[in-house]
Amino acid sequence: MPKPPSKRKKVTSAVSTDSTSAANSAHEDISQQVDPASATITVSAVEVPELTEEEQRDRLHLEHRVERAFFEAGKALTELRDRRLYRSTHKTFEDYCRDRFGHSRQQSNYLIAAAGVYENLTTIGCQNVANENLTTNGSQILPTSERQVRPMTKLEPQEQQEAWLKAVELAGGKVPTGRIVKDVVQRIMERTQVPNTYQIGEVCQIVVKDNPELKGKGGCWAIVSAVNDFSCSVRMWDGEYAVGLQHLKSFNYLPQECQQVQEISDRISRVYSGALEESVQKFLEMLGKLNRAYLTDLEEKLLTVLESEIRE
Numbered sequence: 315m316p317k318p319p320s321k322r323k324k325v326t327s328a329v330s331t332d333s334t335s336a337a338n339s340a341h342e343d344i345s346q347q348v349d350p351a352s353a354t355i356t357v358s359a360v361e362v363p364e365l366t367e368e369e370q371r372d373r374l375h376l377e378h379r380v381e382r383a384f385f386e387a388g389k390a391l392t393e394l395r396d397r398r399l400y401r402s403t404h405k406t407f408e409d410y411c412r413d414r415f416g417h418s419r420q421q422s423n424y425l426i427a428a429a430g431v432y433e434n435l436t437t438i439g440c441q442n443v444a445n446e447n448l449t450t451n452g453s454q455i456l457p458t459s460e461r462q463v464r465p466m467t468k469l470e471p472q473e474q475q476e477a478w479l480k481a482v483e484l485a486g487g488k489v490p491t492g493r494i495v496k497d498v499v500q501r502i503m504e505r506t507q508v509p510n511t512y513q514i515g516e517v518c519q520i521v522v523k524d525n526p527e528l529k530g531k532g533g534c535w536a537i538v539s540a541v542n543d544f545s546c547s548v549r550m551w552d553g554e555y556a557v558g559l560q561h562l563k564s565f566n567y568l569p570q571e572c573q574q575v576q577e578i579s580d581r582i583s584r585v586y587s588g589a590l591e592e593s594v595q596k597f598l599e600m601l602g603k604l605n606r607a608y609l610t611d612l613e614e615k616l617l618t619v620l621e622s623e624i625r626e
Contacts, residue, residue, distance in 0.1 A: 384460040388429025391422050423526045428463040434471050435478055455482050461492040465499040473502055512538050512546050517575045518562040525561055533603050537576055551582035551602040571607035585624045
């Protein structure tokens with residue numbers, strides 16, 4: 315008995331044919347009626363509501379908090395250090411910062427010094443600048459990061475003000491980058507450059523001024539080990555330091571006296587360590603602040619005892 319014709323195939327074929335014809339017809343109609351190159355796309359505009367007065371105040375307040383973040387950190391670190399609020403858990407401020415904040419000693423010093431510069435810029439008259447182009451939103455332009463401030467730590471307070479205003483001007487009335495500030499500071503330093511007349515082996519006194527890296531070293535003697543354009547490398551009883559010329563003052567010792575201080579320094583360095591009792595450390599640090607090139611008989615005896623104890 316012959317099979318009946320398949321209706322399914324006929325229907326599918328018909329639908330396929332009709333769909334293809336319709337698609338081709340539509341494509342032809344579109345290609346004839348619309349040029350894609352000249353087609354117009356209509357986008358509905360979305361209205362963005364303006365900030366209310368309260369929102370504007372909140373935004374300005376939050377922006378200032380972000381801008382002052384490094385300043386607040388530096389001020390807090392300064393108080394923690396000066397009041398020794400770390401003493402219940404750590405022997406040194408350096409250890410405390412490393413464990414609590416993950417800061418190296420240098421990072422903490424950068425923030426502390428930057429906070430000093432920032433505070434200086436807000437108190438020595440910058441807010442009363444006559445040039446209105448140096449302000450935004452009716453407020454003074456101030457640094458927003460520690461790196462913008464770091465180069466200015468080498469300058470005197472009045473020079474810091476001059477450098478910042480010049481950097482803002484070069485930045486077109488906006489917050490300048492650290493590179494712009496650094497270039498301005500370099501030009502000021504070259505303008506006020508004092509010839510470096512120190513000599514290797516010369517004994518100098520440390521003058522701290524506003525350098526946080528030299529905290530606790532005021533009045534100490536230091537022996538020049540290298541002479542640079544704007545600084546000297548010096549050796550003290552507890553290590554080597556790079557010190558700017560403004561932080562050094564020569565004792566004007568004779569060559570023989572410089573040699574005597576060098577010998578005393580070497581002796582102290584051999585016995586000095588953080589593992590010694592605090593009273594012993596204080597004694598050695600006191601020797602490092604002598605304003606003479608010799609030891610008294612008693613000082614000589616005490617140092618000799620310490621040397622013999624350490625060797626044993």
